[in-house]
Amino acid sequence: xxxxxxxxxxxxxxxxxxxxxxxxxxxxxxxxxxxxxxxxxxxxxxxxxxxxxxxxxxxxxxxxxxxxxxxxxxxxxxxxxxxxxxxxxxxxxxxxxxxxxxxxxxxxxxxxxxxxxxxxxxxxxxxxxxxxxxxxxxxxxxxxxxxxxxxxxxxxxxxxxxxxxxxxxxxxxxxxxxxxxxxxxxxxxxxxxxxxxxxxxxxxxxxx
Amino acid sequence: xxxxxxxxxxxxxxxxxxxxxxxxxxxxxxxxxxxxxxxxxxxxxxxxxxxxxxxxxxxxxxxxxxxxxxxxxxxxxxxxxxxxxxxxxxxxxxxxxxxxxxxxxxxxxxxxxxxxxxxxxxxxxxxxxxxxxxxxxxxxxxxxxxxxxxxxxxxxxxxxxxxxxxxxxxxxxxxxxxxxxxxxxxxxxxxxxxxxxxxxxxxxxxxxxxxxxxxxxxxxxxxxxxxxxxxxxxxxxxxxxxxxxxxxxxxxxxxxxxxxxxxxxxxxxxxxxxxxxxxxxxxxxxxx
Ligand code: SF4
Ligand code: SF4
Numbered sequence: 001x002x003x004x005x006x007x008x009x010x011x012x013x014x015x016x017x018x019x020x021x022x023x024x025x026x027x028x029x030x031x032x033x034x035x036x037x038x039x040x041x042x043x044x045x046x047x048x049x050x051x052x053x054x055x056x057x058x059x060x061x062x063x064x065x066x067x068x069x070x071x072x073x074x075x076x077x078x079x080x081x082x083x084x085x086x087x088x089x090x091x092x093x094x095x096x097x098x099x100x101x102x103x104x105x106x107x108x109x110x111x112x113x114x115x116x117x118x119x120x121x122x123x124x125x126x127x128x129x130x131x132x133x134x135x136x137x138x139x140x141x142x143x144x145x146x147x148x149x150x151x152x153x154x155x156x157x158x159x160x161x162x163x164x165x166x167x168x169x170x171x172x173x174x175x176x177x178x179x180x181x182x183x184x185x186x187x188x189x190x191x192x193x194x195x196x197x198x199x200x201x202x203x204x205x206x207x208x
Numbered sequence: 209x210x211x212x213x214x215x216x217x218x219x220x221x222x223x224x225x226x227x228x229x230x231x232x233x234x235x236x237x238x239x240x241x242x243x244x245x246x247x248x249x250x251x252x253x254x255x256x257x258x259x260x261x262x263x264x265x266x267x268x269x270x271x272x273x274x275x276x277x278x279x280x281x282x283x284x285x286x287x288x289x290x291x292x293x294x295x296x297x298x299x300x301x302x303x304x305x306x307x308x309x310x311x312x313x314x315x316x317x318x319x320x321x322x323x324x325x326x327x328x329x330x331x332x333x334x335x336x337x338x339x340x341x342x343x344x345x346x347x348x349x350x351x352x353x354x355x356x357x358x359x360x361x362x363x364x365x366x367x368x369x370x371x372x373x374x375x376x377x378x379x380x381x382x383x384x385x386x387x388x389x390x391x392x393x394x395x396x397x398x399x400x401x402x403x404x405x406x407x408x409x410x411x412x413x414x415x416x417x418x419x420x421x422x423x424x425x426x427x428x429x430x431x432x433x434x435x436x437x438x439x440x441x442x443x444x445x446x447x448x449x450x451x452x453x454x455x456x457x458x459x460x461x462x463x464x465x466x467x468x469x470x471x472x473x474x475x476x477x478x479x480x481x482x483x484x485x486x487x488x489x490x491x492x493x494x495x496x
C-alpha cells in the first residue's frame with residue numbers, strides 16, 4: 001500500500017501510548033514474533049499484528065482504525081507472552097479497537113464487524129442484571145447484526161437450534177433444568193444493581 | 209494443609225453452560241476438606257467482552273471487596289474470571305489513586321489489596337498440593353487424557369501461574385490420579401476460538417477443530433480442561449463443529465475437577481458427568 005505522507009497523523013501513536021495497555025508500543029522493533037505465534041495468522045495468512053503496530057507507529061490512523069482485521073483477534077495473548085520487547089500486543093490491539101469505536105461514533109470510519117454490537121449487548125446485560133444473561137444478549141445482538149427483528153430471529157434460531165436443545169436436554173437451560181425451574185430463561189439478577197449502573201456511568205464519564 | 213477456607217467465585221457459566229464444572233468444583237473441595245464460601249451476590253467479571261481496563265477493574269473490585277471483608281483469598285474455576293480478578297488485584301495494589309477513585313463510585317467497591325485471587329488448578333496443585341491430594345485418592349482414573357489449558361493460565365505473564373508454552377500442573381494432576389497424558393504439547397495452550405464464536409463462528413470452528421483433531425489422533429479418551437469457555441466451544445459446540453466441517457470426533461470433554469472427583473470416589477452424578485454434552489459413559493468404565 002502506498003503511504004501518503006501528507007495523510008499521516010504523527011500523533012496517532014501517542015493516542016495509543018496514553019491508554020492503559022498501549023504504554024510500550026514504541027518499544028516494538030518489528031521482529032514479527034507476535035505474528036509468527038498467532039493462531040489467527042495461521043488461519044488467515046494476511047492477518048498481521050506486527051504490521052498493525054508498524055502502521056500505527058507511522059501514523060496511518062484511518063487505515064489502522066478501519067482495518068477489519070482488528071475484529072478477528074481472539075485475545076489469546078500469545079503475542080503478548082512472546083514479544084521480546086514487552087509490548088503488550090494483545091492489549092495494544094484492544095486499545096486500537098476502542099479508538100476505532102470512538103472514531104466510528106465521531107463519524108470518521110465505519111466498522112464492518114458485528115463484534116462491537118456483540119460486546120455492547122453482552123455488557124448491557126451485565127449493567128442491567130450484574131451477570132451475563134445469555135438470552136437477553138442474543139435478543140439484542142441478533143436483530144442488530146441482521147438489521148431487523150425478523151432476520152435476527154432467523155439467524156438466532158439457526159445458531160441456537162441445536163445448541164439450545166442440547167442445553168435443554170442436559171438440564172442447563174430451560175424449564176426444570178439445573179437448580180431452578182426456569183434456569184437460564186430468566187435472568188439471574190444481583191440485588192446491588194444500582195452499583196452496576198454507577199460503575200458503567202463512571203466508565204462512560206472517564207471515556208469522555 | 210495450608211488452606212482451609214476460600215471465597216468462591218463460580219462465574220456466570222456456572223449457572224448454565226458450565227454447571228458441571230461448578231458442581232464438580234464444590235464436590236471436590238468438600239471432599240478435600242476445604243470450605244468454599246460463595247461470594248455473596250457476585251457479579252460478572254466482564255469476561256473478554258469488557259475491553260476497557262477501567263470497567264474490568266471496577267467490576268472485579270466488587271467481587272474482591274466482598275471476599276476481602278471475610279479475609280479470604282478468592283478462588284474461581286473460570287480462567288477468564290481469574291485473569292480479570294488477578295489483573296484488577298495487580299492494578300489496584302499498585303495504584304492508590306485508582307483505588308480511591310473506584311471506592312468513590314460506591315463504598316461497596318472499596319478494596320485494599322489484602323487478598324489473592326487464585327484459579328482452581330493453582331489451589332489444587334500449589335496450595336493443597338499433590339501429597340495431600342494423593343492421601344485422599346481411592347480410585348484410579350485409567351484414561352488417556354489430552355490436557356488442554358487454553359489461554360489465561362499461562363498468559364499473559366503478568367497473571368500467569370504456569371508455563372506459557374508448556375504448562376505442567378494439569379499433566380501432573382492427571383498422572384497423580386492414574387491417568388496417562390497423550391502427546392499434546394502443540395495444542396495445550398492454543399486458543400479454542402471461544403471469543404470469536406458469536407462474531408466469526410467460521411474461524412472459531414476451525415480453531416476448535418484443530419484441538420479436537422489432535423486429541424483424537426493422539427489416541428486420547430478425553431480432553432481435560434479448566435475453563436468454561438473452552439468447555440462451551442469444545443463440548444457444547446462440538447456437534448456444531450462436526451456438522452459444519454463434516455467431521456466426526458465424539459471426543460468427551462471433561463473438567464479436570466470432574467476427573468479428580470472420580471479419583472476421590474465422588475459419585476459421577478454429583479460431579480455432573482451426565483451434563484457434559486458429548487457422552488462420558490466410556491470414561492466412567494475406566495475408573496477402577
Ligand atoms: S513481537 Fe513485539 S517487538 Fe516483535 S514485532 Fe511483535 S510487537 Fe514488535
Ligand atoms: S491476542 Fe490476537 S493478535 Fe495476539 S496472538 Fe492472539 S489472536 Fe493473535
